Amino acid sequence: MSVKDTISILVVDDTSVSRGLITSSLEEIGFKKIDFAKDGESALDHALRKGCHLVISDQNMPGMSGLELLAKLRGHKTTAKVGFILVSGKLDQNLIDDARRHGANNVLAKPFDTPKLRACLKPMLGAV
Numbered sequence: 128m129s130v131k132d133t134i135s136i137l138v139v140d141d142t143s144v145s146r147g148l149i150t151s152s153l154e155e156i157g158f159k160k161i162d163f164a165k166d167g168e169s170a171l172d173h174a175l176r177k178g179c180h181l182v183i184s185d186q187n188m189p190g191m192s193g194l195e196l197l198a199k200l201r202g203h204k205t206t207a208k209v210g211f212i213l214v215s216g217k218l219d220q221n222l223i224d225d226a227r228r229h230g231a232n233n234v235l236a237k238p239f240d241t242p243k244l245r246a247c248l249k250p251m252l253g254a255v
Contacts, residue, residue, distance in 0.1 A: 130252055135160040139170040139184035139196065140214070145237070149183055149214070152241040156248070156255055167191025171199050174206050181251070183235075186215035186222065194222075197229045210251050214239075 136158055140146045146163050153161050162179070164170035166188055174182065182200065186193035193213045200206040213226045216237040226234050235247045248255050 129157075131157040131255065132159050134158065134180045134252070135162070135178070136181045136183060137170060137173060137179040138163040139165075139167065139182060139188070139193070141166055141185065141188040145185060145214075149244070152239075152244045153183075155241050156245055167193070167196040167199075170196055174200060174209060175203060178205070179209060181210035181212070183212045183214060186213055187217070194225055194229055197226070197231055201230045212247055 136153060138146050138149045138153070138161060140149065150161055150163065162173065164173050168191055170182065170184065173179070182196070184193040184196055193215070197211050197213065200209055200211065211231050212233045212235055213231045214235045214237060215222060218234060218236040223234050232251050233247045235244065245255055
């Protein structure tokens, strides 16, 4: 059984179009266990209750930003080591530095395509 069959991924974005694009790319790559949350609070709740191996989160969301979600995940023993990719349409060096400081595994600029997402996943998961 490959990593694509076993890893659980939580996609977090406040817009359904963005969630759909990320999910479609993940499915195209071959991932099977994909869930989603519409905001940081519900994503945190999902991660703490159900668990997941990887969170792919938008930065700019109402309520809790992607960086805030990352900090909260890293602050809980059960989610401290969850993989995390921060996605943003306004990716600049300051945001990249903040993401790394908070423990993000990678960052991804919008817009992206499936090959760019695959390349973003590769350092964490190997050949996907």
